[in-house]
Amino acid sequence: MRRLALAAALVVFGSIPVGAQEVVLRAVRAFAEGSMFSRNFERFIEKVNADGRGVVRINYIGGPRAMPPFEVGNAVRSKVVDIANVTGAFYTNLMPEADAFKLINKPMTEQRGNGTWEFINSLHNQKLNAQYLARQFHNVPFHIYLNKRPDKLDFSGLKIRVTPVYKDLVEALGGAAITTAPGEVYTALERGVVDGYGWPVAGIFDLGWEKVTKYRLEPAFYSVEVNVLVNLDSWKALTEAQRKVLTEAALWLEGLDSENVAVIAAERDKQAKAGIQPIDFGPAAGKAFLDKAKDVAWQSVIRRSPEAGAKLRQLAGD
Numbered sequence: 001m002r003r004l005a006l007a008a009a010l011v012v013f014g015s016i017p018v019g020a021q022e023v024v025l026r027a028v029r030a031f032a033e034g035s036m037f038s039r040n041f042e043r044f045i046e047k048v049n050a051d052g053r054g055v056v057r058i059n060y061i062g063g064p065r066a067m068p069p070f071e072v073g074n075a076v077r078s079k080v081v082d083i084a085n086v087t088g089a090f091y092t093n094l095m096p097e098a099d100a101f102k103l104i105n106k107p108m109t110e111q112r113g114n115g116t117w118e119f120i121n122s123l124h125n126q127k128l129n130a131q132y133l134a135r136q137f138h139n140v141p142f143h144i145y146l147n148k149r150p151d152k153l154d155f156s157g158l159k160i161r162v163t164p165v166y167k168d169l170v171e172a173l174g175g176a177a178i179t180t181a182p183g184e185v186y187t188a189l190e191r192g193v194v195d196g197y198g199w200p201v202a203g204i205f206d207l208g209w210e211k212v213t214k215y216r217l218e219p220a221f222y223s224v225e226v227n228v229l230v231n232l233d234s235w236k237a238l239t240e241a242q243r244k245v246l247t248e249a250a251l252w253l254e255g256l257d258s259e260n261v262a263v264i265a266a267e268r269d270k271q272a273k274a275g276i277q278p279i280d281f282g283p284a285a286g287k288a289f290l291d292k293a294k295d296v297a298w299q300s301v302i303r304r305s306p307e308a309g310a311k312l313r314q315l316a317g318d
């Protein structure tokens with residue numbers, strides 16, 4: 001019903017230019033309102049609406065309850081929405097190369113200077129009919145969180161909730177991977193449908209998962225990527241002045257990544273206080289785990305997209 005209501009609302013309130021100047025862009029988020037991976041996008045919207053007064057306005061129309069997170073990429077592609085905050089992990093069905101973004105962990109200032117942004121933008125243009133406006137959260141790694149303690153870095157006998165970020169790794173270590181959207185994780189843990197889950201180092205308190213989480217497995221791996229995408233037709237229809245507001249706000253948004261070091265430190269502390277215990281098998285096992293994480297991910301991307309995969313690996317400096 002909600003989805004129907006959203007579709008109806010979109011038909012009625014489509015991106016109709018208001019007055020002669022101001023364009024209204026319809027936005028969705030793949031992450032829950034006010035949560036770690038949505039918060040900075042919400043700040044971005046506020047900034048665009050303040051800086052772009054009378055020029056461009058973003059109208060937020062819904063989050064994961066209105067639109068399933070794994071459908072957001074397709075909604076941007078088909079112009080059901082104009083702009084979205086979404087991780088590439090949620091649109092690997094349309095762009096297998098998106099699985100490689102977690103392996104590219106360089107500041108966006110560097111990625112914009114060395115051709116990485118340009119290449120990834122061209123992939124978005126071709127496969128998602130989208131402009132790659134911004135990437136957030138480089139340097140925020142992922143973890144596997146567990147409720148059962150394995151006796152080595154091996155997931156045999158464990159059922160672990162995944163997205164494409166963690167699937168290859170969990171399976172390579174013998175675990176059973178179960179893909180779900182974030183919104184289903186709490187119940188899956190509570191009911192024991194899964195013994196653990198992949199998630200970034202930060203954000204579990206926003207979702208109440210600390211109540212159903214015992215351990216955080218070390219080491220951390222990969223890097224989060226959450227992107228702001230604009231439908232390419234919507235982007236092309238904008239004036240220079242409208243694009244300038246969005247581009248400047250996008251660079252500002254990427255700059256917010258400087259806050260992440262403090263956010264991560266605070267979050268690890270908060271997890272310890274909530275009784276979430278680290279499981280650490282020491283440096284040698286940790287290194288083998290990280291090597292495997294990297295290997296299986298590149299292999300998986302390159303198998304699905306040999307040319308672009310190799311190019312991304314080169315841009316990642318791997």
Ligand code: 173
Pocket residue numbers: 037087089162163164165181182198199200224225226
């Ligand atoms: O675990 C997830 O849902 C996931 O893939 C993800 C990606 C980026 C940020 C947060 C979660």
